[in-house]
Amino acid sequence: MSGSEALLGVPMHVRDSSQREASDNVASVNRSADFERLALPLLPSLYNHASWLTRNHAEAEDLVQETFSKALRAFDSFQESTNFKAWIIRILRNTFLTSRTGIATSRTVFLEDHPHVLDTTDASPTPEDNLIRLDNQAALQRALEQLEAPLREALLLCDVEEVKYKDIALILDIPIGTVMSRISRARRALRQLLQPQLGESL
Amino acid sequence: MTQAIEHLNPDTLSAFIDGELPDGEQTAIEQHLAGCHACALRVLSATQLKAATARAGRRFAPSPEALARLTAQVRQQPQATARIHSMRRLAWVGLAAALLLAVSLIGWQQIRKTNSLSAELLDQHLSTLSSGATPQVISTDRHTVKPWFQGRLPFSFNLPDAQALPPDTTLKGANLTYLKGQPAALLLFTIHKHQVSVFVTQRSSGPNLIALPSVRSGFTIDSAATHDLQIVAVSDVNPADLDALVAVLAKAQSSS
Numbered sequence: 541m542s543g544s545e546a547l548l549g550v551p552m553h554v555r556d557s558s559q560r561e562a563s564d565n566v567a568s569v570n571r572s573a574d575f576e577r578l579a580l581p582l583l584p585s586l587y588n589h590a591s592w593l594t595r596n597h598a599e600a601e602d603l604v605q606e607t608f609s610k611a612l613r614a615f616d617s618f619q620e621s622t623n624f625k626a627w628i629i630r631i632l633r634n635t636f637l638t639s640r641t642g643i644a645t646s647r648t649v650f651l652e653d654h655p656h657v658l659d660t661t662d663a664s665p666t667p668e669d670n671l672i673r674l675d676n677q678a679a680l681q682r683a684l685e686q687l688e689a690p691l692r693e694a695l696l697l698c699d700v701e702e703v704k705y706k707d708i709a710l711i712l713d714i715p716i717g718t719v720m721s722r723i724s725r726a727r728r729a730l731r732q733l734l735q736p737q738l739g740e741s742l
Numbered sequence: 743m744t745q746a747i748e749h750l751n752p753d754t755l756s757a758f759i760d761g762e763l764p765d766g767e768q769t770a771i772e773q774h775l776a777g778c779h780a781c782a783l784r785v786l787s788a789t790q791l792k793a794a795t796a797r798a799g800r801r802f803a804p805s806p807e808a809l810a811r812l813t814a815q816v817r818q819q820p821q822a823t824a825r826i827h828s829m830r831r832l833a834w835v836g837l838a839a840a841l842l843l844a845v846s847l848i849g850w851q852q853i854r855k856t857n858s859l860s861a862e863l864l865d866q867h868l869s870t871l872s873s874g875a876t877p878q879v880i881s882t883d884r885h886t887v888k889p890w891f892q893g894r895l896p897f898s899f900n901l902p903d904a905q906a907l908p909p910d911t912t913l914k915g916a917n918l919t920y921l922k923g924q925p926a927a928l929l930l931f932t933i934h935k936h937q938v939s940v941f942v943t944q945r946s947s948g949p950n951l952i953a954l955p956s957v958r959s960g961f962t963i964d965s966a967a968t969h970d971l972q973i974v975a976v977s978d979v980n981p982a983d984l985d986a987l988v989a990v991l992a993k994a995q996s997s998s
Contacts, residue, residue, distance in 0.1 A: 543948055575816070576816050576817055579816050580816050580817070582815065583809070583812055583813065583816065584804075587802060587808070587812070588799070588800055588802045588803070591801070591802030597804075601804065601808045604804075604812055605811075605812060605815060608812070608815050608816055609815070609947075666970060677797065677798055679793075680794055681801060684798055695795060696795075699796045699799060700795070700799035701794050702796075702798055702962050704762070705762045706756070711883075720753055720756070720757050720762065723756050724752045724753040724755075724757070727752070727791060727792075727795075730791065730795070731791070
């Protein structure tokens with residue numbers, strides 16, 4: 541050891557600090573490589589979700605861009621045990637909420653589970669359930685557009701992004717029970733929206 | 743087998759197809775479905791809706807350009823900061839270059855100024871050489887020359903006695919002139935028959951005559967500065983003699 545040190549002719553403390561610096565650099569490079577590895581595959585999802593939130597291509601791109609830069613800055617606080625997708629979607633959503641469109645959207649009052657909706661919790665299967673034809677993509681997209689934003693958001697996170705309820709609760713800052721009821725309500729609303737359209741086309 | 747569970751309520755059904763129910767509940771529902779055709783149909787329908795929603799919800803894709811921009815943003819995060827650094831460095835280099843350019847411009851203007859000034863001095867000197875030119879005041883007497891400038895110049899200067907001048911150096915006369923728009927005394931001397939023009943200007947308002955080249959077009963330019971005057975001599979006489987005259991003139995200013 542001391543031989544190699546003498547051979548290198550570099551004082552120990554100098555080499556120590558330069559090695560530490562080098563390893564810090566490696567760590568930060570690894571860190572950004574980690575970020576790239578985690579974030580890049582989510583780009584289509586983030587863009588899609590951003591588009592559903594903003595309903596505008598330019599705004600969606602800006603939103604994703606801002607999300608990436610915020611996420612990278614906050615990446616040190618990200619813990620490996622947490623779901624990265626939920627973590628970054630949460631950033632996306634919070635960024636959206638502080639945007640002009642987001643603020644305008646959040647002004648709309650959403651009533652959580654108002655009673656007459658609950659009244660329709662009809663346990664018996666209806667013939668319509670089986671009549672709904674889901675091959676009409678355009679009709680379903682229109683129905684999704686007509687959903688109240690909080691219902692649509694929860695449903696899209698569940699069905700499109702395949703985020704678990706507990707993570708949706710984290711993203712939307714609501715209790716898990718509320719996530720469950722919103723998704724259920726969103727599906728019932730979709731059925732109702734789809735039926736008359738299909739009735740016309742049938 | 744009693745069916746402990748009623749028909750599925752929508753929330754339970756929804757959570758069931760999402761696989762979000764606790765294991766025990768999940769198993770119980772599966773048992774119910776095995777015996778309840780209606781609920782099984784609803785589950786099937788709900789699963790189909792979920793799949794259709796997944797398809798319909800994947801609706802927006804970024805344009806190739808937007809995708810490229812966003813991909814580059816994620817890929818080049820570390821490089822992006824590096825680019826900011828290099829941009830910063832580039833900005834400093836640019837600033838340094840601009841400073842150098844400004845300094846060199848000032849220097850160049852200085853050279854141009856002194857060049858044009860020495861040309862002006864030389865022109866004035868040459869015009870005194872022409873045969874027809876007679877000084878405005880023709881006198882070898884310093885007591886005539888000096889008072890003549892009173893009221894003509896915004897400053898005064900001393901002239902040494904004829905005896906104090908270097909050997910074979912004679913005051914021939916004087917002119918009121920202007921250098922770069924500033925009034926100046928032009929004293930005409932001869933040293934060994936060589937014509938000498940000596941310009942006396944105020945240091946505070948006159949052009950800087952000190953940084954002039956010492957030789958121009960074969961003429962020697964010599965200068966000295968006193969507390970508030972500048973003295974510049976132009977002649978084709980040998981530099982040592984010119985220097986002696988300038989030195990005497992400069993000394994005369996401090997002796998008063």
